[in-house]
Amino acid sequence: MPSATDPALCARCKGVKRLCGRPVCPILRRIIESLKAASKVGRRVLPAATPPSVLVGESGYPSVRLGPIAAPARGEEARRYEDYRSWWGRLSLEDIISIRASTVYSSFSLRVREARSGENRLLEATREAALSARPVDAEFVYTKPPRPSLSFNGMLAPVGLRGELNRLEIVENPAVPRRVDQLVYDTDAKARDAVYELYRSGIDNYYITRLLSLGMLGERNRRRLVPTRWAITAVDKMLGDLLLDKVRYMPEYPRLELYFAEYLGNRYLILLAPGPWSFEMIEIWLPRSVWVRASKPYIAVNYELWDGRWRRAGVDGGYYAIRLPVLEFLARRRQATVVAIREVTPSYYAPVGSWQIRESVRHALRSEPLVLENVGEAVKAISRRLDTSAELVIKRSYILRGLLSPRIQLTDFM
Numbered sequence: 001m002p003s004a005t006d007p008a009l010c011a012r013c014k015g016v017k018r019l020c021g022r023p024v025c026p027i028l029r030r031i032i033e034s035l036k037a038a039s040k041v042g043r044r045v046l047p048a049a050t051p052p053s054v055l056v057g058e059s060g061y062p063s064v065r066l067g068p069i070a071a072p073a074r075g076e077e078a079r080r081y082e083d084y085r086s087w088w089g090r091l092s093l094e095d096i097i098s099i100r101a102s103t104v105y106s107s108f109s110l111r112v113r114e115a116r117s118g119e120n121r122l123l124e125a126t127r128e129a130a131l132s133a134r135p136v137d138a139e140f141v142y143t144k145p146p147r148p149s150l151s152f153n154g155m156l157a158p159v160g161l162r163g164e165l166n167r168l169e170i171v172e173n174p175a176v177p178r179r180v181d182q183l184v185y186d187t188d189a190k191a192r193d194a195v196y197e198l199y200r201s202g203i204d205n206y207y208i209t210r211l212l213s214l215g216m217l218g219e220r221n222r223r224r225l226v227p228t229r230w231a232i233t234a235v236d237k238m239l240g241d242l243l244l245d246k247v248r249y250m251p252e253y254p255r256l257e258l259y260f261a262e263y264l265g266n267r268y269l270i271l272l273a274p275g276p277w278s279f280e281m282i283e284i285w286l287p288r289s290v291w292v293r294a295s296k297p298y299i300a301v302n303y304e305l306w307d308g309r310w311r312r313a314g315v316d317g318g319y320y321a322i323r324l325p326v327l328e329f330l331a332r333r334r335q336a337t338v339v340a341i342r343e344v345t346p347s348y349y350a351p352v353g354s355w356q357i358r359e360s361v362r363h364a365l366r367s368e369p370l371v372l373e374n375v376g377e378a379v380k381a382i383s384r385r386l387d388t389s390a391e392l393v394i395k396r397s398y399i400l401r402g403l404l405s406p407r408i409q410l411t412d413f414m
Contacts, residue, residue, distance in 0.1 A: 043145055044141060044142050044143070044144065044145055045139065045140070045141050045142075046070060046072075046104065046139070046140040046141075046142070046146075046163075047074070047137075047138075047139055047140075048070040048071055048072055048073065048074070048078070048104070048137075048138065048139075048140055049070070049071055049073055049074050049075065049077075049078035049135045049136060049137045049138060050068040050069055050070060050071065050078065050129045050130075050135065050136055050138060051069065051071055051078050051079055051081045051082040051083070051135055052068070052129050052130050052131075052132050052134075052135060052136055052174075052210070053068065053069035053071075053081070053082045053103075053210075054066065054067065054068050054069065054126060054129075054130050054210055054213065054214060054228070055067065055069060055105055055107070055156065055159065055228050056213045056214065056225050056226060056227050056228045056231070057107075057227060057228075058227035058229060058230065061112065061227060062111055062112045062113070063109060063110070063111050063112075064109070064110065064111075064112060064225060064227060065107045065108070065109055066107060066108065066110060066123075066126070066214075066225060067105065067106045067107035067108055067122070067126055067165050068106055068126050068129050068130070068138075068140075068168065069081075069082070069103050069104070069105060069106070069159060070103060070104040070106050070138075070140050071102070071103050071135075072102050072103075072104075073135075074137050075135060075137065076134070076135060077135075078135035079134070079135050080099070081099055081100070081102075081103055082157065084157075084206065084355040084356075084358075084359055085359060087355075087359075088263060088356070088359040088360070088363060089263060089363065092264075093264050093265070093347070093348070093349070093350060093352065096157075096158075096264075096352050097150075097158060097350060097352070100150075100157055100158045100159060100160060100352075101150050101158070101160035101161075102160055102161075103159050103160055103161070104140070104146045104159070104160070104161045104162070104163050105149075105159040105161070105162045105163070106140050106142070106146075106163050106165040106168070107162065107163070107164065107165055108122045108164070108165045110123060110225065112215070112224040112225040112226075113224050114225075115214070115215030115216075115223050115224050115225045116215070116220065116221070116223050116224070122165060122167075122168055123214075125138075125168040125169070125170055126168065126214065127214050127216060128170050128174055129168075129170055129174060130210050130211065130214055130216075131174050131176045131180065131181075131184065131211075131216075132174030132175050132176060133174075133175050133176065133177055133180075133207070134174075134175045136170060136172060136174050137170075137171050137172050138168060138169060138170050138171055139167075139168070139169040139171060140163070140165065140167075140168060141165070141166045141167040141168070141169075142163040142164055142165060142166055143163075143164040143165075143166045144163070144164060145163070146161040146162060146163030147161060147162060147163070148160065148161055149161060149162040152350045152351045152352065153229075153351060153353065154317075154318070154351045154353070154354065155228075155229045155232055155233075155317050155353060155354045156228060156229060156232075156353050156354075157352055157353040157355065158350070158352060158353075177201075177203065179197065179198060179201040179203065180198065180203060180207075180211070183197055183198060183217065184211065184216045184217065187218075187219060187220035187223075188219060188220075189217075189218070189219070190218060190219060191212065191217045191218030191219075191222070191223075192238055194217040194218065195208055195212065195217065195235060195238050195239065196238070196239075196242050198211075199239055199242065205235050205236065205239060205324065205358075206355070208235050208239075209228070209231045209232050209235045212226055212231045212234065212235060213225070213226045213227070213228045213231035229317065232317060232321075232354060233316075233317040233320055233321075236317070236320035236321055236323070236324045236358075237320045237323075239324055240320060240323045240324045240327050241308060243324075243327035243328060243330075243331045244277065244308050244327055246331050247277055247327055247330045247331055247335045248276070248277045248306060248308070248335055249335075250330070250333075250334045250335045251334050251335070252274050252275060252276065252334060252335055252336065253272050253273065253274050253275075253330075253333070253334045253335065253336035253337075254274060254334070255274065255371060255372075256271075256272070256273050256274065256371070256372040256373070256374070256375065256377075256378055257271070257272045257369035257370065257371055257372070258270070258271050258272075258369060258370040258372060258378055258381050258382065259271075259272075259364040259365050259367055259369050259370075260364055260367070260370075260385055261360045261361070261363045261364035261367065262360075263356060263359075263360050263363075264347070264348055264352070264356055265289075265344065265345040265346070265347030265348030265349075266342060266343070266344055266345070266348055266356065266357070266360060267341075267342070267343040267344075267345070267385065267386065268322075268340070268341070268342055268357075268360045268361055268364050269340070269341040269343075269364075269382055269385060269386070270326065270338065270339075270340050270341075270361065270364055270365060271338065271339040271340075271341075271378055271382070271400070272330075272336040272337075272338055272369075273336060273337040273338075273339070273375070273378075273403055274336065274337070275336065275337035276306050276335060276337065277305075277306050277308075277330075277335045277336070277337070277338075278303065278304065278305045278306060278337045278338070278399055279303060279304050279323055279326065279338045279340070279399075280301065280302070280303035280338070280339045280340065280397060280398060280399035280400060281301070281302055281303070281318070281319050281322055281323070281340045281341075281342070282299065282300075282301050282339065282340070282341045282342070282393060282396065282397055282400070283299070283300045283301075283318060283341075283342045283344070284297050284298070284299050284341070284342065284343040284344065284386070284388050284393070285297060285298040285299075285344045286343065286344060286345050286346060286387055286388070287346075288346040289344045289345060289346045289348060289349075290344070290346075290348060290349055290350065290351060297388055297392070299388075299392070299393075299396045301396050301397060301398065302315045302319055303398050303399050311398075317354055318342070318354060318357055321354040321357040321358045321361075322340045322342065322357055322358075322361050323340075324358065325358055325361040325362045325365060326338055326340060326361065326365070328362070329365040337399065337403065339397070339399055339400045339403075340361070341382065341386070341393070342357070343386050343387065343388060345387070375403045375404055376404070378403075379394065379400075379404070
């Protein structure tokens with residue numbers, strides 16, 4: 001990835017001159033929100049609730065840090081600290097950072113295979129809270145008062161403080177759906193089968209990810225803790241593959257449609273074309289956007305054909321986060337040839353997790369589509385909605401370029 005960076009840029013800017021081109025200094029924002037949160041949560045004992053939410057880290061694997069996320073609220077009020085569906089379109093990037101800055105990652109250390117023993121009291125209490133479909137009140141006891149540590153990640157929602165968990169007391173009964181209870185205690189069912197059954201029962205991908213990450217699904221001797229980042233991608237892929245088994249044998253989509261959504265400085269365009277299932281993701285990071293400080297956009301492309309196998313190296317969680325809602329949409333209709341474009345602008349100065357990818361695509365596909373006569377019109381429509389030139393997008397693509405007739409010139413869309 002391009003990285004022409006002036007190492008003295010932040011020192012010269014001091015957070016006020018905006019020399020990096022971003023609308024808000026992410027360093028200052030991080031410090032301000034962390035200090036606000038620390039002033040509210042500065043004690044060893046915290047009566048709070050978990051939304052419910054957990055985090056299993058990956059550093060040091062197979063020894064990992066894990067634990068519940070504590071929100072400074074009680075009862076249903078805690079839900080808003082991780083209610084991704086209600087956040088979309090309502091909360092700004094600053095709102096999300098502010099909300100998440102006051103949460104506490106209440107962690108402890110464990111080896112991943114200890115998930116099978118059931119003897120660790122902190123793990124069992126964390127699982128008890130994670131099983132609930134609604135927020136659970138608890139008492140969090142730390143070895144020291146939690147400290148500010150606001151960090152940003154492309155897959156995970158930010159967490160503002162970190163505390164070493166000494167004791168966790170769940171003070172109310174969790175609300176556990178019957179199918180969840182059955183499959184968590186079914187130690188003969190394979191993890192993939194359990195994931196499929198939960199999804200078919202109406203359990204959403206976020207809940208399933210929580211269970212898989214804490215080693216609560218699968219055959220007894222194969223259960224283990226799974227870092228949350230890995231579990232998110234695994235669940236997105238497994239559920240997408242389940243839907244693809246149905247989609248690839250459905251009739252073909254009858255017309256050319258373009259769907260669009262924009263949120264938190266991310267633009268999403270989903271083009272559905274008549275044809276057999278194939279899927280291409282074109283991800284564009286504009287200059288001055290997070291992680292890209294060069295003068296040209298960074299473009300990553302990956303795709304798969306009818307067999308569902310991706311064709312280029314470097315596929316990441318963002319690919320499957322877009323693919324899942326696309327397949328959810330098609331599974332209720334027909335198969336199609338799909339081109340999904342994500343353009344990340346400098347306004348997205350602090351990554352807040354892959355949930356915004358998934359929910360943005362879902363919202364795009366719930367909107368009224370632009371119906372197009374031909375691919376030439378589609379490219380013109382795409383070009384009007386992006387800062388990146390259509391020529392550059394088509395040059396890097398495989399499926400979109402293949403949809404174009406050889407007789408059409410790229411200059412026609414400029």
